[in-house]
Amino acid sequence: MRVCQTKQELRLAMADLRSQGTVGLVPTMGYLHDGHMQLVHSAKSECDHVAASIFVNPTQFGSAEDLTNYPSNLDRDLKMLQEAGVSVVFTPTPDIMYHPNAQTIVETTELAQKLMGELRPGHFRGVATVVTKLFNLFQPDRAYFGEKDYQQLQVIKTMVRDLDIPVEIRPVPTVREADGLAMSSRNVLLSPQARTASIVLSKSLDLGQSLAQSGASTEDITKAIADMIRAEPLAELQSVDLRDAETLEEVSGPVTRDVVALLAVTFDPVLLIDQRVLTRKEPS
Numbered sequence: 001m002r003v004c005q006t007k008q009e010l011r012l013a014m015a016d017l018r019s020q021g022t023v024g025l026v027p028t029m030g031y032l033h034d035g036h037m038q039l040v041h042s043a044k045s046e047c048d049h050v051a052a053s054i055f056v057n058p059t060q061f062g063s064a065e066d067l068t069n070y071p072s073n074l075d076r077d078l079k080m081l082q083e084a085g086v087s088v089v090f091t092p093t094p095d096i097m098y099h100p101n102a103q104t105i106v107e108t109t110e111l112a113q114k115l116m117g118e119l120r121p122g123h124f125r126g127v128a129t130v131v132t133k134l135f136n137l138f139q140p141d142r143a144y145f146g147e148k149d150y151q152q153l154q155v156i157k158t159m160v161r162d163l164d165i166p167v168e169i170r171p172v173p174t175v176r177e178a179d180g181l182a183m184s185s186r187n188v189l190l191s192p193q194a195r196t197a198s199i200v201l202s203k204s205l206d207l208g209q210s211l212a213q214s215g216a217s218t219e220d221i222t223k224a225i226a227d228m229i230r231a232e233p234l235a236e237l238q239s240v241d242l243r244d245a246e247t248l249e250e251v252s253g254p255v256t257r258d259v260v261a262l263l264a265v266t267f268d269p270v271l272l273i274d275q276r277v278l279t280r281k282e283p284s
């Protein structure tokens with residue numbers, strides 16, 4: 001496995017790797033868990049070679065506190081990637097990643113503003129810009145992203161479509177802990193009490209799914225999810241939104257097509273997100 005810290009090293013390693021077959025890219029911010037590794041395994045099963053990046057991208061963080069508290073363990077990450085058969089890993093610093101006079105950004109104008117974009121202004125601009133840079137640097141055939149970051153996935157798909165970026169985006173279902181909590185590098189920041197309480201996210205999404213199947217309206221489902229989370233004293237509900245699973249546009253009435261429930265909840269100060277696509281009621 002080649003570990004590259006500079007763009008020059010990476011370009012050389014990738015030219016070499018691409019000459020030997022198809023390449024799948026797995027972009028990450030490190031502190032890897034089984035969710036990330038599922039992306040690697042999917043890439044491995046569909047591509048000849050797998051490349052990955054580990055970069056905690058400052059431009060997608062709103063608060064300095066969230067950025068400095070972001071966990072890291074590079075040695076462990078590299079070991080996990082090597083054992084999983086990854087060929088090239090890019091581990092740049094922010095100084096290497098960004099030109100000191102960088103002036104160009106990539107933004108999906110509508111998608112970036114709504115939902116999580118309202119909660120974290122500028123977040124998706126940071127994501128879209130860094131992912132574009134990674135696509136230009138690696139030039140992979142496919143790139144793997146988790147459905148857990150559902151809006152991020154839609155932003156990246158839209159950006160690739162709109163800018164004709166020659167890469168195939170492959171979504172990967174959310175990997176969960178045994179009790180249902182979606183795996184996240186941030187979970188380690190939860191206190192033991194908050195960790196126990198955090199299962200309310202997946203539980204409320206399970207409730208949403210059963211209500212969708214029993215014919216409840218999106219308004220009632222939204223309220224039931226919100227009520228369940230508000231009943232958990234350690235949880236502070238930031239947002240719960242039911243949206244069209246493709247366009248993320250607002251929906252109303254009974255669930256007649258695929259609708260995604262998007263949750264953002266803080267367990268002071270840790271922000272957790274989760275999502276579930278609620279399937280339409282089967283005709284009886």
Ligand code: AMP
Binds near residue numbers: 028039147185
């Ligand atoms: P991150 O390091 O949090 O930026 O995540 C890197 C990639 O891993 C993103 O595409 C995430 O959506 C994906 N990912 C994170 N957690 C999970 C999970 N629990 N299941 C599946 N994919 C995940």
